[in-house]
Amino acid sequence: MFIYDQYDQQLVDERVAQFRDQTRRYLAGELSDDEFLALRLMNGLYIQRHAPMLRIAVPYGLLSSDQVRMLGHIARTYDKDYGHFTTRQNIQFNWIPLEQIPDVLADLASVQMHAIQTSGNCIRNTTTDPLAGVSADELEDPRPYCEIIRQWSTLHPEFAYLPRKFKIAVSGASKDRAVTLVHDIGLRLVKNEAGEIGFKVSVGGGLGRTPMVAQTIRPFLEKRHLLSYLEAILRVYNLRGRRDNKYKARIKILVSSMGADNFAALVEQEWAKIRDKLVLEQAEIDRIKAFFAAPQYDPDAAQDAAYQQRQSDTPAFARWLEHNTTAHKVDGYRVVHVSLKSPKIAPGDITAEQMDTLAELADQYSFGLLRSTYDQNLVLADVKQGDLFALWQALDQADLATPSIGTINDMICCPGLDFCSLANASSIDIAGEIQQRFEQLDYLYDLGEIDLKMSGCMNGCGHHSIGHIGILGVDKKGEEWYQFTLGGFSEDEAQLGQRLGKAIAKDKVADTVEQIARVYLDNRIEGERFVDTFYRIGMEPFKGRVYEANN
Missing domain, CATH: 3.90.480.20 (Sulfite Reductase Hemoprotein; domain 2)
Structure with missing residues (x-):
């Protein structure tokens, strides 16, 4: 994994000292809430329903054992003895007192970790395939390019105050386990007709209240132009993205409104100005690749x-x-x-x-x-x-071997109303009810691969829009209700789910999931996944069963 040099460490240490002074001034009343807001967001600190929430960066999801020990220390010393891993491969702590956040950041810096750019309108943590470097279907390990992007984007002055948050994912395998097409920029390592490896660049993906799938604007980009092309995309977004309405400020809205071809043309114009001034040399690629060399595997x-x-x-x-x-x-x-x-x-x-x-x-x-x-x-x-x-x-x-990976009980779930101040409905208790319904392993395995994703509000942190079964919590006159979507998926050519119908009452959500599963069992053919059965038979059999049962 990448190891900090003296400049990396100095940057992180100085940021800790800076934020310690900012926190002191805020607690002393020398900074207002509005003045402190931007400063805390720069350091991954949110104010949630019950206490501050600190989001810690885990670049491309890679952790050393010493870093994991430090996370355990933080959970035990400052929080309530646990943390929460997110879909961006980061970890969050939900109960750390504000006055102790600088101490936490100092502890993190001692093991080359930080919370810089895990919030705010900036380039967030770059994510990738969790099987990077060890999967047989991989064209090339994407992690060196994630690290190059991390170094380029961290504290980049031109992109510290974007119209809205910005997310990049990189994949090097034939199967897109990094869900690149629902990111602001998705990069896929591909091979052109000449046998050269470069990047397929897609732009304008994202979930939340307006979910969209990214569109390809460049089928092949040479590696040496990676940073200049990314910079050109960000420049167009910075200049053209909306700042008057945060719900329409993401790059996906810009790409959709002007069209992918027109957006690409603007990027090409901007790129022409800088492509020869910001070249990613092969020597630098090789230097970073050396940090990700394969370990010494046992030949026996x-x-x-x-x-x-x-x-x-x-x-x-x-x-x-x-x-x-x-x-x-x-x-x-x-x-x-x-x-x-x-x-x-x-x-x-x-x-x-x-x-x-x-x-x-x-x-x-x-x-x-x-x-x-x-x-x-x-x-x-x-x-x-x-x-x-x-x-x-x-x-x-250690209760870490639940044999349910890839099943309906291996669900993605946001913290929902239990912690998040933005949530409209709870999700953790619903997840528990669903897991109980499918606790019999023979039944669970018979259902096979079902990707269930659940969010407690329209911000979509649980990525419900791309679940085989998606569940979205909504508020109806102070009561918690849940909308269902079916048929979403995130691998390769991503697809947004289709809405099942009217919202379902909270006490019927687990029943509804079971009814959907039984429609699948009644209609599948041998070897067919849930999502494949859905697209073969359509929505009506599922809708009929669910609303007949709930009437």
Whole structure:
């Protein structure tokens, strides 16, 4: 992983000292709420329903064991003993007193972490495929380019006060596990007819109250032009994006209103002015790539087949192995998905004790590294097959081995009304009810891959718009109701879900999910996923079953 140099460390340390003084002045009454607002947002600090919420950056989802230990320390020392991983691969703490935030930032700086640009109208955390570097379907590891973008965008003066927040995702695999098409800029590593690797550039994706899928404005961009082309896009947005209405300020509105071709033409004009002044040299790409060199894999790892006997002897291990591990590009290794979807806690939550445990397990079994994922889980990416049984036992003991990855119970869920001041409805308790409905593993596995996503308001932090089943909490005269969408998906050619019909009462949400699942079971053909059945039979069978049952 990338290691700070003296300049990186100095920048972060100085930011901590700066914010410590700003916080002191605010608490002393020397800064007004409005004056402090911009300053705290620059450092990832929101005021939520009950207490300040601090969002910590996890660039492209990569964490060292020491960083995870520090997160556990923060949860235990300053918060209520837990944190929450988000769809942007970051982690949030919800209960840290304002006066202690500078101390938290100082602790983070000691392990090369910060909260800079995790909020505000700036370029946010660049995200990527959680299987980057270890997946066989990968054209090239996207993480070096994420790091290059991070260095270019952090504290970039021209893009610190954009019309609205701005998100970039990069993918290097044939399957888009970074959901690039619902980002402001999505970058896919592709190969042109000459065999050269470059970027396919899509712009104007995003979710929230006006969900849109990004449109391709350049099918192939040479690597050396990556930063200049990104800068040209941002310049056009900065100049043309709306600032009079925050709900219409995202780049997706600009691209939609003027059309992708017209937007691309403006980008080309701007790019022509700077393309030869901001060139990403191959030497710099190689320098950054060196930080992401493959670890020293054991050449004899594939010879250890004892775990196969363990599968026969221990059905619970066999279930976990099938559902919570995936193939690794190196023979003898597996990718382990650490589930943060135990029914005992809210989706994405993790305790301080669990963080400490995972740090130890990462050191023991995965070269001291963990990854956070888009779907609010964690990954140990480099586990020898001979270590899988011992690792499973440790994860199971820590309640981190729920064998439900990729199922309806592996849902994405925002904190909702429990924490967020913007939310209209709760989501955590609804998630618990749904998990109880599908707790029988045979039933859960029979349903197969169902991507359920839930948001507590139109801001769509739970990405409900692209769920196979999407659930959106709404307020109706002070009561919590829920709108359903079906047929969304995020991989490859992303698709927004279609609205099922009128909103469903809170006490009927879990029933409704089960009715939708049963329509699928009644109509699927062999080997067909839920989303494929939906597009084959259409909305009406689902709508008929749901509203007949709820009348």
